[in-house]
Amino acid sequence: MxxxxxxxxxxxxxxxxxWLIIGTALFALVLGVIxxxxxxxxxxxxxxxxxxxxxxxVPGLSELNQIFEQEPSASAExxxxxxxxxxxxxxxxxxxxxxxxxxxxxxxxxxxxxxPAPAFLPRPLFAGYRDSETFVTVTxxxxxxxxxxxxxxxxxxxxxxxxxxxxxxxxxxxxNEALESEDGAIRLVLNEWxxxxxxxxxxxxxxxxxxxxxxxxxxxxxxGKTGMLSLELTGPNxxxxxxxxxxxSEAYLLQNVERRSAEAENSLEFLGKQLPKxxxxxxxxxxxxxxxxxxxxxxxxxxxxxxxxxQSVAIEAKINELKAKEGEIATRFxxxxxxxxxxxxxxxxxxxxxxxxxxxIKELPETQQEILRLMRDxxxxxxxxxxxxxxxxxxxxxxxGTVGSVRIIDKALVQPSPxxxxxxxxxxIAALIGSMGAAGLVLLRxxxxxxxxxxxxxxxxxxxxxxxxxxxxxxxxVNKLLILKQRRVRKAKSELAPIPLLAEDDxxxxxxxxxxxxxxxxxxxxxxxxxxxxxxxGPSPEVGKSFVSANLGAVLAQTGQxxxxxxxxxxxxxxxxxxxxxSQPGLSAYLSGQSTKEDIIQSSFVDRLDFIPRGKAPxxxxxxxxxxxxKTLMDSLSDDYDLILVDTPPILAVTDAAIVGQxxxxxxxxxxxxxxxxxxxDAALTRFAQNKVEIKGAILNCMERRATNEYGYYxxxxxxxxx
Numbered sequence: 001m002x003x004x005x006x007x008x009x010x011x012x013x014x015x016x017x018x019w020l021i022i023g024t025a026l027f028a029l030v031l032g033v034i035x036x037x038x039x040x041x042x043x044x045x046x047x048x049x050x051x052x053x054x055x056x057x058v059p060g061l062s063e064l065n066q067i068f069e070q071e072p073s074a075s076a077e078x079x080x081x082x083x084x085x086x087x088x089x090x091x092x093x094x095x096x097x098x099x100x101x102x103x104x105x106x107x108x109x110x111x112x113x114x115x116p117a118p119a120f121l122p123r124p125l126f127a128g129y130r131d132s133e134t135f136v137t138v139t140x141x142x143x144x145x146x147x148x149x150x151x152x153x154x155x156x157x158x159x160x161x162x163x164x165x166x167x168x169x170x171x172x173x174x175x176n177e178a179l180e181s182e183d184g185a186i187r188l189v190l191n192e193w194x195x196x197x198x199x200x201x202x203x204x205x206x207x208x209x210x211x212x213x214x215x216x217x218x219x220x221x222x223x224g225k226t227g228m229l230s231l232e233l234t235g236p237n238x239x240x241x242x243x244x245x246x247x248x249s250e251a252y253l254l255q256n257v258e259r260r261s262a263e264a265e266n267s268l269e270f271l272g273k274q275l276p277k278x279x280x281x282x283x284x285x286x287x288x289x290x291x292x293x294x295x296x297x298x299x300x301x302x303x304x305x306x307x308x309x310x311q312s313v314a315i316e317a318k319i320n321e322l323k324a325k326e327g328e329i330a331t332r333f334x335x336x337x338x339x340x341x342x343x344x345x346x347x348x349x350x351x352x353x354x355x356x357x358x359x360x361i362k363e364l365p366e367t368q369q370e371i372l373r374l375m376r377d378x379x380x381x382x383x384x385x386x387x388x389x390x391x392x393x394x395x396x397x398x399x400x401g402t403v404g405s406v407r408i409i410d411k412a413l414v415q416p417s418p419x420x421x422x423x424x425x426x427x428x429i430a431a432l433i434g435s436m437g438a439a440g441l442v443l444l445r446x447x448x449x450x451x452x453x454x455x456x457x458x459x460x461x462x463x464x465x466x467x468x469x470x471x472x473x474x475x476x477x478v479n480k481l482l483i484l485k486q487r488r489v490r491k492a493k494s495e496l497a498p499i500p501l502l503a504e505d506d507x508x509x510x511x512x513x514x515x516x517x518x519x520x521x522x523x524x525x526x527x528x529x530x531x532x533x534x535x536x537x538g539p540s541p542e543v544g545k546s547f548v549s550a551n552l553g554a555v556l557a558q559t560g561q562x563x564x565x566x567x568x569x570x571x572x573x574x575x576x577x578x579x580x581x582x583s584q585p586g587l588s589a590y591l592s593g594q595s596t597k598e599d600i601i602q603s604s605f606v607d608r609l610d611f612i613p614r615g616k617a618p619x620x621x622x623x624x625x626x627x628x629x630x631k632t633l634m635d636s637l638s639d640d641y642d643l644i645l646v647d648t649p650p651i652l653a654v655t656d657a658a659i660v661g662q663x664x665x666x667x668x669x670x671x672x673x674x675x676x677x678x679x680x681x682d683a684a685l686t687r688f689a690q691n692k693v694e695i696k697g698a699i700l701n702c703m704e705r706r707a708t709n710e711y712g713y714y715x716x717x718x719x720x721x722x723x
Contacts, residue, residue, distance in 0.1 A: 013446050014439055021438040028434025032427040041418035042234055045241040047249050048410035049229045051077050074222040077229060081220050081252055087211045089251040094244065095127035097210040098141050102129070103153055103199040126240065133196025139189040141204050147186070148206045154188075155199035163188055163202075214244070228409065238414040245412035256406040270328065271392050278388060282381040289374040312357050312372070316380040319350050321387075451674035452681070455700050458671070461678060463685070464697035466525070466668060467518035469548065471702040472511040475502050498580040502547075503554035504606060515548070515555045518699065522556075522666075525696055529665030532638050536668055537648045537657040539684035541572075543672040544701040549647040550578035550611075557609035561642040564601070565611040568660055569649045570621040573614035579604045586615025590633060591624040597633060610641075625659045634663050651684045661693030669698045 014021065051074065080086060091097055128137035136154070143150070153164040162172040163179045163186070170186055171179035179188040188202070205213075219232040231248065235241045326343055333340045452458060455465040478500055503512050526534065536549045546567075553565040567575035568587060576583045581602050589595035590612075600612050618624055637644055646664060648657040661667050667688070671681060681698070688695050 010443065013442055017438070017442045020442065021435050024438035025431045025435035028437075029427055029431040031434075032430025033423070035430070036421050036423035036426045039421045040236045042236055042420045043238050043241060043414050043417075044232060044234045044419045045238070045245050045412050045414035046230055046232045046410075047245045047408065047412045048223070049231060049249065049252070050407040050409050051227045051229060052405045052407065074227065074229065078220045078222070080255070081229070081231065081248070082215055082218065084207075084211055086248065086251045086255060087214055088207060089255075090244065090247045091207060091210045091214065093247055093251070095138065095140075096214065096244075097205050097207060098127040098138050099203045099205060100127065100129040100136060100138065100154075101201050102131075102134070103155075103201045126243070128191075129200055131196070134198065134200065135192060135194045136200060137191040137193075138202070139191045140187070141189070141202065142185075142187045143204045144185045145206075148204055149209065150203065152188075152202045153199050154202050156195040161190060161193055161195070218248075234419065241414050242412045249408050249412065253406050253408060267328075268392065271388055275385070275388055275392070278381060278385045282378070282385050285374065285377040285381055289371075289378050292370060292374055312354070312376045313379045313383070315350055315354050315357065316376065317383045317387075319347065319354070320380065320384050322347050322350070450677040450679070452671055452676055452678060452700065453674055457678060458681065458698050458700065461681065463669075463681065463695075466521045466697040466699055467514050468700045468703050469514040469518075469544075470510045471673070471704050472502060472506075472509050474506055474509060475511065475547070497577070499574075499577045501550060501554055501578050501606070503551040503558075512551060512555065515552050518552060519555050519559070526643075526666050531634075531663075531665035532642065533634060533644045533646060533664040534666050534668065535646045535648055535657065535660050535664035536670060537661070538650050538670040538672075539652050539676055539680045540650045541653065543650070543670050543676065545647055545650075545670045546573070546575050546578065548670055548699060548701060549645050550575060553609055553611070553645050554606045556643055556645075557606050560608065562608050562640070563610070563643050563645065564637055564641040565609070565645045566647065567612065567614040568625070568646050568656065570614045570618055570624070570656075571649060571654070573647065573649075575611065575647055576613040579611050581611075581613065583613045584616050586613035588615035588618045588621070588624060590615070591627055591629050592618065593629070597636060622654065622656055622659060625656055631663060651687050652680065655691075658688060658691035658693055661688060661691065664693075666696050667693060669695050670701050671698055673700060673702045673704055675702075 127139075127141075128135075130136075143152075147165075150165065152170065153166075155162060155164070157172055160172050160174055161179060163170045171181050171188070173179045175193075179190070180186065217234050219234075221230050221232075222228065223230050231245065233241050233245050233248075235244075322343060326347075329340060329343060335341070335344070455468050458465050502509055503515070506512070522534070526532075536545050536552075538545045546569075549565055553563045557563045565575065566587060567573040569575075570586075570588045573583075576586075579602070581604075585595045585600050587600060590597065590600045595615075600615070601610050602613065603610055624630070634644070646660055648660050651657040669681070669684060685695055
């Protein structure tokens, strides 16, 4: 099927262009090596943090806290590490929103004097710059909001630092004094400075831009499910990476401690509000109990009443404790939360126990009931008050010794070797990309090239291929030398250098062997021809018609036949150059009545081979060929020669070939390998058919030896021995 992919052909294409692919791969490899050695090395540092279990309850209330103790959420902690709260503190601490760099032209300046670091972590110093000549550190830099990101220039003027915005001087000041604009909106304080030849560019970026740059260089991930967080940072300067990682770790640890301390402070504030209320309650209950004892003249409790009192006090204490805890939990969870539901179930259970005790109390004497209620209120309130006092002391101790739930397991460490560029990998990838790009270009060129590359393509169109003529390397070299010589000497067209006749110069050449094969085919093909005239034409220029005509004529003459070659291309014909003769007088002179037949026929250096040159280029070559004199000439010449070869112009360019074809007994169409397409051949055949000229077959000229078409004489060269 036509749609099937011919992998053998594709492989052959790559094999044919192997030197292009190899050369491109080597060139890309060299570029990769140059990039690998010239690119700024990027290092990676890392630190390891541990997130310990934390409680969501009130610090100091350990019983309920055990219920609500939770595993740390790694994703939440990662977002905290990436938050503006943490990174903003780091940016402020390290002054990473102040960028200082040499004022150089983009690309060219960096190539001449490479910058020690690119975009993020741009310089070895924070808010400063240092090289062999320059050393500047910035204490602070303030600009209006609309100038954030604007590039200021800092250089030395008259022994003092001067700040410019574009070409405008913003401020200048002596050493150890701030550079401040007249309106005070721009203020620069230098800590140390020593200027070299190059001015410096200083930029104040917004906090958001600085944070985003820092985020882009960070990578935070959980190590398995261990609660450990690995914080990685990349950049071109080891010292700067280490300082940045340490600052991030310390800022994260500090906010965690502050958060834990804030929880203890909130609990202390809550308990501090409850203590006075409980104290007043306790005082009131004690006064009521003393008043009732005086009124009842000291009532003693029975053993049963004392037992009920102890149980009632214990239950009331638990209920009050749960109420206090419920108030704190209600700020964190809704009532549908499982933990909240568990607390409510505990309260309901204690309420049932209290109801049973109340029913027992109602069975006691009235005096015993009253004294029991009063004593229960006093003891319960007293337990709550003492418990709260103890918790307050515990929380104060906890707040003073808060350490947070974060530990720094590994301090920041920067790997000694850069992580990129990986020079060997870059070189290999560059070579692969180069080779793949070249291979893609070869395949694309083959896809776009519709030129005929096999005689089979012509056969599929119903065109008989009489010969496949290989590309003669010797003839190719000769043509190149002639072109160079003509350019050097700058001769006129009439003085163009002669072209060696390959059939005489190198008769063993494969192209000549192919023409000998064509000679044999013509012997049988022309048996049924009307006359001895053979027209050689082509669909387009530069297909090699003249080469085929001249050398075929020589090959035919070598068999003893009398052969005449006529150059009927009166526009651009150059057949005379193969026979080392002048182009005039020629065919155009005879057709215009200026010369006789005997005047235009010239003998060649090949025995039994004559030729007629084109003559002077006429203004109306087609009309001359249609004249009766041309038919008379051909009839006359047919009596004198065994075979007449007529070299004509391309049929798709002019109509001359269609006119000559009317008089020729046989016609052959010369096509060139890779140049002519099937559509061009079809158009040429159609043009001849419209003029009732039959094309016997085709000659595929300049066949190149390729892996896609191991064909004919290339595969079977058979040279004679020198002895």
